[in-house]
Amino acid sequence: DVKVTQSSRYLVKRTGEKVFLECVQDMDHENMFWYRQDPGLGLRLIYFSYDVKMKEKGDIPEGYSVSREKKERFSLILESASTNQTSMYLCASRLYKEDEQYFGPGTRLTVT
């Protein structure tokens, strides 16, 4: 059973703080993704990674960076959190392009 876990379900941070969101998958998947989910906007892709140390910008990468030092772990970094980054963040992983994409439970981040 594929499992994608995220380090926190809820997180509250202050404006200007550096924030790390961690995601771990246990099925040796090549591809990992970070999305943010906002009401009425659906899921928007922030960054993805198709291999260790490889990353590509998604549709809304501004204000974010990522790190993938090990195959199973993909981290999303907010260098200086801002209130407009308050959102639900979803991590996902997938083996090949046509395979099912598995999601973590999400991290609800509030930036005050």
Next chain:
Amino acid sequence: GEDVEQSLFLSVREGDSSVINCTYTDSSSTYLYWYKQEPGAGLQLLTYIFSNMDMKQDQRLTVLLNKKDKHLSLRIADTQTGDSAIYFCAEIHTGRRALTFGSGTRLQVQP
């Protein structure tokens, strides 16, 4: 660019059929998906269809694909209160590694 659109809300009575609609713009879409998100949870794949198919049935779920109109629908037969959730349409196409999601349709099932 790619765009996937859905209506935001649908309300049905328990036992009725639900039809959730989705339109997409990219004609090179290869796979189209329906995901379900229950409150407080991540997304879970419900079903998917290859772009060379026009229909797929899986128990209470029927997916219809009209490639000419770039229109995808999900029909849920005998809708139950447990079907209340947000349903996302998504597509992936040649030359892109990541899925593009619609805005999600919140299905409310009334007893």
